[in-house]
Amino acid sequence: MTARIIDGEAIAAEIRVSLKREVEKLLLSGKSRPGLAAVLVGDDPASHTYVRLKRKASAEVGIESVAQELAADSSQEQIENLVHELNADPTIHGILVQLPLPQGIDEEAVLGAISIEKDVDGFHPLNIGKLAMKGREPLFVPATPAGCITLLKSAGATLQGANAVVVGRSNIVGMPAALLLVRENATVTICHSRTKDLQSVCRNADILIAAIGRAEMIRGDWIKPGAFVIDVGTNRVDDASKERGYRLVGDVAFDEAIEVAQAITPVPGGVGPMTIAGLLRNTLQSAQRLQGYMGEAML
Amino acid sequence: MTARIIDGEAIAAEIRVSLKREVEKLLLSGKSRPGLAAVLVGDDPASHTYVRLKRKASAEVGIESVAQELAADSSQEQIENLVHELNADPTIHGILVQLPLPQGIDEEAVLGAISIEKDVDGFHPLNIGKLAMKGREPLFVPATPAGCITLLKSAGATLQGANAVVVGRSNIVGMPAALLLVRENATVTICHSRTKDLQSVCRNADILIAAIGRAEMIRGDWIKPGAFVIDVGTNRVDDASKERGYRLVGDVAFDEAIEVAQAITPVPGGVGPMTIAGLLRNTLQSAQRLQGYMGEAML
Numbered sequence: 001m002t003a004r005i006i007d008g009e010a011i012a013a014e015i016r017v018s019l020k021r022e023v024e025k026l027l028l029s030g031k032s033r034p035g036l037a038a039v040l041v042g043d044d045p046a047s048h049t050y051v052r053l054k055r056k057a058s059a060e061v062g063i064e065s066v067a068q069e070l071a072a073d074s075s076q077e078q079i080e081n082l083v084h085e086l087n088a089d090p091t092i093h094g095i096l097v098q099l100p101l102p103q104g105i106d107e108e109a110v111l112g113a114i115s116i117e118k119d120v121d122g123f124h125p126l127n128i129g130k131l132a133m134k135g136r137e138p139l140f141v142p143a144t145p146a147g148c149i150t151l152l153k154s155a156g157a158t159l160q161g162a163n164a165v166v167v168g169r170s171n172i173v174g175m176p177a178a179l180l181l182v183r184e185n186a187t188v189t190i191c192h193s194r195t196k197d198l199q200s201v202c203r204n205a206d207i208l209i210a211a212i213g214r215a216e217m218i219r220g221d222w223i224k225p226g227a228f229v230i231d232v233g234t235n236r237v238d239d240a241s242k243e244r245g246y247r248l249v250g251d252v253a254f255d256e257a258i259e260v261a262q263a264i265t266p267v268p269g270g271v272g273p274m275t276i277a278g279l280l281r282n283t284l285q286s287a288q289r290l291q292g293y294m295g296e297a298m299l
Numbered sequence: 300m301t302a303r304i305i306d307g308e309a310i311a312a313e314i315r316v317s318l319k320r321e322v323e324k325l326l327l328s329g330k331s332r333p334g335l336a337a338v339l340v341g342d343d344p345a346s347h348t349y350v351r352l353k354r355k356a357s358a359e360v361g362i363e364s365v366a367q368e369l370a371a372d373s374s375q376e377q378i379e380n381l382v383h384e385l386n387a388d389p390t391i392h393g394i395l396v397q398l399p400l401p402q403g404i405d406e407e408a409v410l411g412a413i414s415i416e417k418d419v420d421g422f423h424p425l426n427i428g429k430l431a432m433k434g435r436e437p438l439f440v441p442a443t444p445a446g447c448i449t450l451l452k453s454a455g456a457t458l459q460g461a462n463a464v465v466v467g468r469s470n471i472v473g474m475p476a477a478l479l480l481v482r483e484n485a486t487v488t489i490c491h492s493r494t495k496d497l498q499s500v501c502r503n504a505d506i507l508i509a510a511i512g513r514a515e516m517i518r519g520d521w522i523k524p525g526a527f528v529i530d531v532g533t534n535r536v537d538d539a540s541k542e543r544g545y546r547l548v549g550d551v552a553f554d555e556a557i558e559v560a561q562a563i564t565p566v567p568g569g570v571g572p573m574t575i576a577g578l579l580r581n582t583l584q585s586a587q588r589l590q591g592y593m594g595e596a597m598l
Binding site: 108124125126127128129130131132133134135136160161163169170171175178179182185186187188189190191192194195196201 | 407423424425426427428429430431432433434435459460462468469470474477478481484485486487488489490491493494495500
């Protein structure tokens with residue numbers, strides 16, 4: 001059996017189309033255009049690239065974005081003051097602080113300063129707590145784990161009652177993905193660097209989410225035949241045949257896994273595009289909520 | 300092999316002794332006595348019993364407790380106003396709202412009104428979120444799941460790398476217990492009513508926490524030989540031989556499990572006593588923190 005490839009680009013493109021339509025409806029109803037502020041501290045080139053990509057994607061769906069750049073030597077107070085200004089700015093419905101922040105800055109305090117109502121990344125502990133709790137609804141679901149669930153559903157996976165294994169327990173992917181899977185009534189196993197015999201645990205997974213950041217660590221024979229595999233990893237491996245000297249691979253050995261799985265995401269082109277789409281969706285939903293506009297349910 | 304019985308009464312008694320000593324040290328340093336307020340709405344006899352037990356245990360370790368009773372027909376506003384008064388009262392370091400609240404009362408709003416710094420039950424979503432997140436520390440760990448971990452450690456269980464299975468995903472036991480086990484570097488599987496072949500999942504557990512509320516559902520042959528079993532359930536089953544007409548049993552068939560496990564908690568006398576001890580510990584820690592007193596680390 002050769003697995004179906006779950007096309008994150010195509011699914012994210014569909015989401016962007018519906019986001020654009022919803023933005024237009026919001027404007028037609030007389031409300032303001034959704035506004036997203038990206039706080040960028042210092043000169044990290046990768047961070048600048050990420051913010052540029054997010055702003056470009058925002059523009060495509062009609063979300064106004066602003067990049068708020070601060071010097072690398074900005075003080076804690078300066079960064080938090082900027083966040084407070086954005087909290088108070090009625091044209092801004094979502095605030096993201098591009099990580100990592102420069103050394104010496106208290107990241108928890110900066111993220112904690114973001115108004116819970118504009119925390120479109122969904123990383124605030126209050127949001128994560130609500131995600132973990134029955135009967136509570138987070139204001140925002142973190143984009144990458146939400147994207148994993150959307151991809152699984154698009155691929156036709158049954159989540160309820162499935163054995164789902166999440167490898168990695170990060171705050172931004174692994175743990176919230178596990179909590180979302182519990183909400184979907186999957187039986188969820190959370191694995192990490194201290195897990196013994198990871199291979200056997202993975203081989204029992206109907207649904208496998210890999211978010212460890214280790215190139216091709218999960219091999220084909222770790223995968224249960226017919227499983228759905230979501231590969232969140234994006235790792236560089238040296239490749240002299242490429243002009244830039246490397247290629248991107250996931251946490252799963254794709255060429256092996258595709259022979260065993262029922263469906264699998266590629267890297268790149270799987271989870272990645274969903275992350276930005278999720279951020280835009282959260283920003284639109286925030287603009288709808290803050291302006292008292294009832295939007296349609298979206299992926 | 301016959302399992303060791305994990306004596307929750309004895310361990311809770313030890314904790315109470317150390318709590319009493321810490322309360323005395325706090326007073327000797329010139330600080331105020333820890334104060335715990337229990338909010339009790341309506342006439343539910345079980346709720347009155349629980350509050351009475353908590354107050355009695357408070358008195359034994361030197362914690363001042365007050366029961367704030369409101370009539371069953373109290374309004375949302377009256378209950379929340381009481382919570383706000385207690386938030387502002389400097390003699391109160393811990394507030395617990397005895398659940399369930401009468402029908403028609405928004406429980407989430409009442410619990411959400413408790414100051415995060417006095418939420419000694421640890422049920423606030425901000426607390427649960429921090430529990431779920433790496434690098435964050437909750438102000439309070441919910442008492443029952445904390446008690447499960449303490450009992451496991453007292454019994455000599457190795458948590459790091461262990462396969463831990465939590466059956467039940469409630470906000471007050473199952474989910475926070477799972478999150479605590481992840482923090483202890485166990486590989487954690489969260490099971491619930493939709494889990495398929497629960498028996499096989501349980502049989503793979505080095506550590507099994509049962510918190511489902513179904514009398515003796517987990518049988519001896521569901522248990523891996525040598526496992527550590529924590530039984531959170533307290534269920535009534537009819538028993539004509541008892542004066543009161545019933546006996547209490549756990550979620551685990553104790554007489555069968557004891558032949559297979561390495562160590563197991565009884566019901567009653569296992570997790571139950573740890574719950575009240577954990578509440579008292581949280582109240583003491585809150586009194587220490589709110590008064591700027593650095594106490595000693597406790598179980």
